[in-house]
Amino acid sequence: MANIRDVARLAGVSISSVSNLLNNRISLMSRSTRLRIEQAMNELDYNPVRAAVPVKDGQAKIIGLLVPSIVNPSFSALAHEVDLSARAYNYRVLLGNSYRQEDEERAFIEDMFSHGVLGIIVAASDIRKTHFVRAAEKGMTIVSYDNRFPETTASDTRIFDSVSMDNTQAGYLAAQHLVERGCKNIIFATESTLTMSRSHKIEGFLTVLKNQRFSLIERIVEGKACSEYGDTEMFELGLALTSKVLATTPFPDGIVAINDALGIGLMTGLRAAGVQVPHDVSLVGIDNISLSAFAEPGLTSVMPPQSEMAQVMVERIISRLNDPTLRPGEFLFPPTLVCRQSVKASAA
């Protein structure tokens, strides 16, 4: 699925120019620029909901984005993609950090109502909490990112859209890759709070172990992120998990990290303990943050199609704001594996 950035690139113009055309602000645009953009949109089959929809009274052309922390590289990348998609519709992004605190979530919702912002993307919060449900009932259009509904939710009772990577598949891909490279003793390193998306990743991981008839005992190494970790909590948690990984007997030959930041922190800790990745143990992360290419060694990771996911989230919000009878849906995106240097070419 092409997005506004692809169109801008192909046409050789700025994103603003594409946005201007989409929003009919073309008085200052040259004919040749306009043609180039239209041609690029055609070629890429880019056909967004037209943005020039009248905004209802009291509604701002602003989408709220609530993330645990914008410093977490997974969420700064998400914010970037959401901003790009929103710009195509002439929307702006209002940012909130929840710090995984319920009162921050509540304050964010209140403030969005008071600013006339009626569409929000909620990333990695438990969307089933009362304050989100109440907000939806009061007219807030909510898209939940990376937090699927329980399988038992009937589709006609859904009040949120859910956009997520197929996390079960992500856990499966990561573990299966280690097995294909010859690993026989793999563990999963994670934050211990069981969110829906974490449970799914672990489920995919365990499926591989079952298929291989590997032992399922003590395969999950976990720790709690503490608020003292601050801005780099997932890196710090990875570092803190090092001692637990080192204490695992027999010592594993492969590790899946619940996210890349935790994986990079774990690599730092293992290195300090004299354990070399991938020589002594292979490592795969999940979510493919941009840094993983610059880690040492480069971190193999499972990648969500974040640009497409952002586009769908923004389009769902705008479509539902324009047509409140639209039913919320579930959108699941398949991940892919990005191979770098943190997995042995072929383990013993």
Add this chain to the structure above:
Amino acid sequence: MANIRDVARLAGVSISSVSNLLNNRISLMSRSTRLRIEQAMNELDYNPVRAAVPVKDGQAKIIGLLVPSIVNPSFSALAHEVDLSARAYNYRVLLGNSYRQEDEERAFIEDMFSHGVLGIIVAASDIRKTHFVRAAEKGMTIVSYDNRFPETTASDTRIFDSVSMDNTQAGYLAAQHLVERGCKNIIFATESTLTMSRSHKIEGFLTVLKNQRFSLIERIVEGKACSEYGDTEMFELGLALTSKVLATTPFPDGIVAINDALGIGLMTGLRAAGVQVPHDVSLVGIDNISLSAFAEPGLTSVMPPQSEMAQVMVERIISRLNDPTLRPGEFLFPPTLVCRQSVKASAA
């Protein structure tokens, strides 16, 4: 200077609770919580402009923040600090990415006016451009981050606040540290577009070379970030500069990188070429992104006091919105050196 986070930590409450007290939303707050917060504020001498100032008609309690790209870890850290400071005044942060494009800057300003947002922080853009000047003349309160005025600007003609690290001092600290560790042949690796802050860093670097009577010839190794680099442009540029650094004769024993991301990319490139940091060459970055602690080796860096700077920016905007007769000022913050493992304990 304490901020809202420090108060929350010391009182053992959430940032929201402090914000609630500051904004007089105390109907649901227990007496003991209130006392704890007030005590913490006293102890830390935290005394913000009271936030419960009536907002003028048509003005949103929103601060706009325009950064080159939120994916750049320097700017996601900034966004985080600005959000924390803004929350203390019950303000929210509306995010814009300029991608260093003038038309994105213009579109951002237009949108802020149309959303009733009359205070913005502009990070790392050339604030002297016409569209910023016009916006200020039309009533936009602007704080420029990391882009000082030219020395020739008379203080009574200023129309923007400027909040910046002392970049000359930053370049000086980085180079001086290399010299103190015994380096005799140091270079400066940078993006080639000469912003004010980059010029100042280079100036500080060259001062050290002059003091040491080192040669000043071909000491700046530079390259242009291209838009194809995408989200990781500074890392990619560092990687791309590797060949130029390798071609420097005699081979340097110390490098100052204009920012940490460029430094980490350069380390990745040097490693691939068989050059070990710090064994073969020492490296110091500037801006101390959170990742630098997790680079291999940990990157020594020059750190701006970003939390204090964010607090001053937010307070300047709110103070000037409340009292338009206030004169814009220049606020310069001293950096400090953070030592890690990328500089040799003592070079030959």
